[in-house]
Each structure stands twice: as structure tokens, then as C-alpha cells.
């Protein structure tokens with residue numbers, strides 16, 4: 283049997299502006315992951331079992347653009363696998379779907395690595411990343427590539443679309459509380475809507491994206507030098523710009539205010555927005571208090587994570 287896993291992720295700064303070539307910062311979240319195992323099957327075909335999404339099916343019974351089927355079809359094509367082997371593929375995930383934690387990219391990365399190892403078709407990290415980006419494009423329109431990059435390398439990344447990957451390291455570890463609104467919001471939609479607004483008023487939005495770029499740039503230095511007060515302020519500023527982009531929501535704003543009132547150093551939405559998750563920077567002693575306040579303010583779930 284072959285096994286592979288991939289972690290979830292959060293975007294710390296720069297979502298949406300990253301689609302327009304500005305830098306963004308993303309980090310892995312070790313508390314949530316996708317696990318894939320592959321074994322030879324005694325029945326004919328390639329069987330996929332993903333209980334979390336209630337999927338138990340043979341590959342050829344799924345539409346070819348099904349997110350999981352498309353990974354397998356593209357992999358078999360890339361690896362020129364012939365004849366098709368009989369396989370049992372089990373996929374399980376604790377990463378909430380359509381919530382800004384990278385569930386789609388994590389499934390692709392873990393599944394690709396498991397197939398690559400099971401079918402003896404070695405792939406480098408660069409190849410897994412490029413392959414996952416192609417899959418992301420099939421389902422998300424115009425993704426920047428940040429999700430596949432942070433999930434493939436499982437390290438904090440300072441990401442600029444089309445440039446080679448740059449990782450970074452925190453001067454000291456810091457604590458983030460993630461709050462889930464429980465509202466599933468496809469990133470494709472918020473990205474498309476912002477694109478429509480950008481087409482109508484390019485100069486206005488380019489200047490908003492420039493402000494986000496400045497924030498991401500400064501935030502990287504603040505993280506490397508351990509300037510947490512400043513980092514919190516930068517999160518608040520980034521959130522205001524995301525509100526201006528209309529990608530926040532009343533539920534996200536409520537959680538962000540709750541984090542602020544409970545003593546967080548700063549907070550913002552993370553990912554595509556309109557639902558999904560928000561993040562709050564906290565001192566370690568306040569993590570539990572902020573987490574409880576988020577739940578009281580309606581968070582379906584919270585995760586306390588340390589960024590190293």
C-alpha cells in the first residue's frame with residue numbers, strides 16, 4: 283500500500299491582490315490534512331472511496347471534470363500509464379471544503395504523490411506543484427498558484443505569481459487562531475466578481491492592490507523580525523482593503539470584531555472570502571480566550587495553530 287498526506291494552509295496576507303501579480307504570504311496549517319492511500323484492487327477498475335464527500339465510485343462512472351477524477355485522468359495521461367491498473371484509492375480529509383484552507387489543492391497534491399509512488403512514476407516537488415497548478419486552473423478559473431505552492435512545499439511562502447518560490451521563516455513562532463464561519467464560499471466566484479469590478483475601474487483597483495503589496499512586503503519583515511504588534515496592525519489594514527474589494531461578509535466581520543474585543547493583535551479574513559475562514563494573531567496566553575469568543579460570535583469551528 284502507498285500512503286501520502288498534504289497539509290492545509292492559510293493565507294496570512296495578500297489574497298486577491300496576488301491574482302494581479304502582487305506578493306502574498308501563506309503558511310501550512312499542520313492541524314488539518316488530507317490523507318490518501320492506494321492499494322492494488324481485487325476488482326477490475328480504479329475505485330475511489332472518499333467517505334467525507336460520500337464518494338464511492340469507479341473512475342469511469344464519474345464525469346471527467348470531477349475534481350478527483352480529473353487528477354487521476356491527467357496523471358494517467360502524463361505518466362502514459364497503460365494498461366490501467368486495478369486500484370483502490372482511499373481519500374480522507376479533515377480540511378473543510380470551500381473554506382479557504384486549501385482542501386482542493388491538498389487532495390491533488392496528496393493524490394498525485396500517492397499515484398506517483400504507487401505507479402513508479404517519480405515526480406519532483408516542482409513537477410507536483412506544476413501539475414497541481416494545472417488541475418487548479420481546471421476548477422478555479424484564474425488561480426494565482428499560491429495554494430498549490432504552499433501545499434506542495436509545506437513551508438511558509440512569500441509568493442509572487444510566475445516567480446520562483448521564496449520561503450521565509452518567522453524570527454520567533456507566533457500564534458494564529460482560525461475561525462470558520464461555516465459558510466462555504468467558492469473562491470472562483472469572489473475572484474470573478476472582483477475581476478469584473480477591476481475591468482470597470484482598473485486604476486482604482488490597481489492602487490488598492492499596490493497598497494496590499496506594500497502590506498505583504500512589510501508583513502514579511504515584521505514576521506522575520508518578530509514585530510507582532512506591527513503584524514497585527516498590518517492584518518487589520520489588509521482586512522479593510524479586502525472589505526473595499528467586497529470580499530468580506532457580515533459573518534466574517536462579526537468574527538473579526540469578536541477577536542479584536544477579546545484582545546487579538548489583529549485579524550482579517552483569509553482566502554477567497556465571502557465566507558470560509560478568518561484569522562487572528564494572538565499572544566499565546568490569549569489563544570483560548572479568543573477561540574471561545576469566536577465560537578460565541580458564531581464560529582462553527584476554531585483552530586489554534588503555531589507558525590514556526
Ligand code: PMV
Nearest residue numbers: 297298382425426469553554
Ligand atoms: O480561497 P483560497 O484559500 O483558495 O484562496 C484563494 C486566494 C485568492 O487570492 C483569492 C485566489 C488565488 O488564486 O490566489
